Amino acid sequence: MAHTRNPRAxxxxxxxxxxxxxxxxxxxxxxxxxxxxxxxxxxxAAPPVWLFDPTLDNYRxxxxxxxxxxxxxxxxxxxxxTTLVALLLGTPAAYALARFEFRGKRELWFWFITxxxxxxxxxxxxxxxxxxxxNLIDSYxxxxxxxxxxxxxxxxxxxxxxxxxxxxxxxxxxLMDGAGRFQIFYSVxxxxxxPGIAVSAILSFIFSWNELLYAxxxxxxxxxxxxxxxxxxxxxxxxPWGEIMATGTLIVLPVIIFSIFVSKQLVQGLTMGxxx
Amino acid sequence: xxxxxxxxxxFLAPAVITLLAIGLYPLGFALVNSFRQYLVTKPRLGTPFVxxxxxxxxxxxxxxxxxxxxxxxxxxxxxxxxxxxxxxIALLLxxxxxxxLRTITRVSxxxxxATTYAVVGLIGRLMFNKDFGVVNQFIGVFGIxxxxxxxxxxxxxxxxxxxxxxxxxxxxxxxxLAGLSMxxxxxxxxxxxxxxxxWTLFVHVQLPYLWPGLTAVLILRTADILKLxxxxxxxxxxxxxxxxxxxSIYVHRIGFRVFDQGQASAQAIILLxxxxxxxxLYIRVFYREVQS
Numbered sequence: 379m380a381h382t383r384n385p386r387a388x389x390x391x392x393x394x395x396x397x398x399x400x401x402x403x404x405x406x407x408x409x410x411x412x413x414x415x416x417x418x419x420x421x422x423a424a425p426p427v428w429l430f431d432p433t434l435d436n437y438r439x440x441x442x443x444x445x446x447x448x449x450x451x452x453x454x455x456x457x458x459x460t461t462l463v464a465l466l467l468g469t470p471a472a473y474a475l476a477r478f479e480f481r482g483k484r485e486l487w488f489w490f491i492t493x494x495x496x497x498x499x500x501x502x503x504x505x506x507x508x509x510x511x512x513n514l515i516d517s518y519x520x521x522x523x524x525x526x527x528x529x530x531x532x533x534x535x536x537x538x539x540x541x542x543x544x545x546x547x548x549x550x551x552x553l554m555d556g557a558g559r560f561q562i563f564y565s566v567x568x569x570x571x572x573p574g575i576a577v578s579a580i581l582s583f584i585f586s587w588n589e590l591l592y593a594x595x596x597x598x599x600x601x602x603x604x605x606x607x608x609x610x611x612x613x614x615x616x617x618p619w620g621e622i623m624a625t626g627t628l629i630v631l632p633v634i635i636f637s638i639f640v641s642k643q644l645v646q647g648l649t650m651g652x653x654x
Numbered sequence: 655x656x657x658x659x660x661x662x663x664x665f666l667a668p669a670v671i672t673l674l675a676i677g678l679y680p681l682g683f684a685l686v687n688s689f690r691q692y693l694v695t696k697p698r699l700g701t702p703f704v705x706x707x708x709x710x711x712x713x714x715x716x717x718x719x720x721x722x723x724x725x726x727x728x729x730x731x732x733x734x735x736x737x738x739x740x741x742x743i744a745l746l747l748x749x750x751x752x753x754x755l756r757t758i759t760r761v762s763x764x765x766x767x768a769t770t771y772a773v774v775g776l777i778g779r780l781m782f783n784k785d786f787g788v789v790n791q792f793i794g795v796f797g798i799x800x801x802x803x804x805x806x807x808x809x810x811x812x813x814x815x816x817x818x819x820x821x822x823x824x825x826x827x828x829x830x831l832a833g834l835s836m837x838x839x840x841x842x843x844x845x846x847x848x849x850x851x852x853w854t855l856f857v858h859v860q861l862p863y864l865w866p867g868l869t870a871v872l873i874l875r876t877a878d879i880l881k882l883x884x885x886x887x888x889x890x891x892x893x894x895x896x897x898x899x900x901x902s903i904y905v906h907r908i909g910f911r912v913f914d915q916g917q918a919s920a921q922a923i924i925l926l927x928x929x930x931x932x933x934x935l936y937i938r939v940f941y942r943e944v945q946s
Contacts, residue, residue, distance in 0.1 A: 395746045396759045403762040406777045406820060407769065409788060413780060425791040467669040474665035486666070493677050495877045495929055499902045500922040503909050504680035504687065527677050530669060559661045588770040590884040591902075595910060605772040609888050619780060626773040637768040641761050648767065648825060649832045649867075 407634070414623035421619045436620035437628070446625050449607035453629075456518055456603060457586035460525040464582050467526075468533030469575060473563050475534070476541035477549065487538070494531040498591045501527060506595050516598040524592050529582040536581070536647055540574025541567060577647040580640055584633060604629045681926070684919045692916035701916075708920035717896065718921060721904035728811075728900060729879045732818050737871065739819070740826030741864075745856075747827070748834045760831075763824035771821070775888030778817040779804065782889075804890055807897035814886050814898050821885070822878070826871050833867040834860055873936045880929055901925060 413421055415432040440446040475487055505524055506515075514520040544567055552562045568575075590605040597606060608625040611618055637644055688708055690701045712718055747760050769777075781789050782803035790800040803809045837860055845859045883902040886892065892899035892907065899907070905925065909918030 389751060392746060392749055393752055393755060395742070396752060396755050399743050399746065400755075400759045400762050402820070403759075403765050403824065406774075406781060407765050409781060410773070410777050422786050424786045425794065426786055426788050467672055470665040471669035474662040478662040478665075480662050486670070490669075490673070492930070492933065493673060495933055496677070496681075497881045497902060497922070497925055497929065499881075499883060499905045499909075500684065500926050501677070501680050502906075503915060503918055503922055504683040506910075507687070507915065508680065508683065523676050526672060530673055534669065560664075563665070584768060588772075588884075590770075590772040590887070591906070594887075605770055605884070608770075608776060609772055612888065622776055623780065626770075626776050630769050630773050633768050633770070634765055637764045638761055641764045644764060644768075645828050645832075649829045 407630070410623050410630070411627050413619060414627045416620060418620060436624035439618075440621045440624045440628070444607070444611070444621060444625075445602075446604070446607050446628060449602050449604045450628060452518075452597075452601050453587055453604040456521045456525065456601075457583050459518065460522045460529055460586050461579050461582045463522065464526055464529035464533045465575065465579060468530050468578070469537050469568065469571070470563060472534045472537035473541050473567055473571075475538045477546070477567075487534075490531050490534045494528055494535075496527070502591060502595050505592070509596055515596055516601050518601055520596050521593060521601065521603070524596070525586045525589065528585060532582050532585070532647075533575075533578040536578040536650060537571060537574050539650065540571045544570045573643070576640075577643045577650075580643055581647045584637070584644075587629075587633060684922055687915055688919035688923050690916045690919075692914070692919070694913035694915055704916070708916045709924075712917065712920045712924060717899075718904065721896070721899050721901050724811075724896075724898075725879060725882075725900045728815065728818075728882075729876060732815050732822075732879070733872070733875055735819055736823045736826045736875070737868065739823045740871075741830055743823070743827035744830035744834055747831050763828060766821045766824050769821065771884035772888045774817050774821050775885040778813060778885070778889045782813045805894055807894055810890050810894055810897050814889055817885060817889065818879075818882070822875065826875075829867040829871055830864055833864040836863045869936070873933060876932060876936070877929060880925065 412430075414436050415434070416427075416430050417433050417435070420427050420430045471490075475483065501524065505520070509515050509517075509520045548566055548570070549562050552566050553559075557566075588605065589603075590609065593603040593606045594609070597603060602610075604625070608622065608629060611622045611625070687701075689703055689705060691699065691704045691707075692701045693699060743763075747756055766774075781787050784790060784800060784802040784805060787803070789803065794800065801809060803813045842855075842859060845855055849855060879900070881902060882900055883906065886898055886900060886903055887906070890898045892903040896904075905918055905921045908914055908921060912918075
């Protein structure tokens, strides 16, 4: 394809390639949404049907009878809280790593980042036993804390980079004016770092919203998050595919709409480490 | 004036203390448990120290090594495909022309990336269903008989690989696209005057800018696949047999279905050491190459 001399043929191939990529990205998502709108008979039809009368019954059943609504709320609470705490703790640390010189700085930064590499299953085992001993199973607190193990490194990583990009002179000028260090951080650096803070908040929220393993082990009924609810249908012989896909859509659709709006920031955050 | 001060301490302390408490302390706890007999279902036995017994039995446990081997096989299958497809997509998106289609396609890459991993597993289970799955309908168009994707060992492995490829190829494409955009315009234009051959242009001008991205992809994807749990757990639970039981699924089974926390902790510690060694090794080998 690369050797095509004919510009028109090249343009057609370019369009076909792009279109196939688009189709591949959208299709599984489309298939989930379509299935969630099908009746039971249409879902189990073999071969699958492509044209059908859409119904909202699956959503009604999932939200009203299967407790998916509260689980979405749980996910929202946990993901928002953990993101907020990660920002509160992570931004000052990132500022210090970007602005101050001290011994062991490189090692400290490296330690923050390697926390992201640790397999969740490694932490899940001791956290389960600790939470059980402290009676914290099925509480928001334990999930919020546990999610910090991957959110905090993300915030530190992205925000350190952002703070480095802010000219040091601004800080120094404020220091001359007699501002305290925390005041400088809070009223000079932080507002200028907002783009990076937003990027890290978006990533941290999405990662928490999507998490399954920790939630599976540490929640029972009251704080069950949405991904756990979606997988809880999976027991039994005959699976209620319509309700499963309706739940999947309820979990994924808001995130995808949001992600498309902030796709620039999202991509920037995801690829940041790779380009530098 | 900025040098000698305790200020960094105050800025860093909350984050460091938190991460020590939630990241490092549990690891220490797991390390201690790995030297204990710890059967959750038999609390009456207590949790006596047994020395290296757990480690010895893990090292002699064929299932553990098989699941580790399977994890690396998975990596060797999906990563080359993700890099080749990702590179192709990045070049398509980088090529000028077709503005609107290009923008829409680029934005659509966000969809697989933002989809909850567990839901990817659910979608996979639906699409690869042997009776009413759309994948069998699709291959039927080409005259291929329906197959029980999730019921056959090799095909189940292929199915989870395909879902991983669906979810993560966009990430590779976006990283490589960012790399391509780093090529200075003047250099690229000058090279285009020299040669008409896109392959020469790619190897000599664009590829050098892609190495850092490829290195990062290699490191991140290796770590991700050692972590991979949600999608497989939902789609196959490691089955049929243990055909899709990658390492995280296996450790989860020992820890939370067999409930042998001592053994599982020993496995987790071995896994942790492996991740640390691998990431150090990668960083040493590849970053040196990039810098030279």
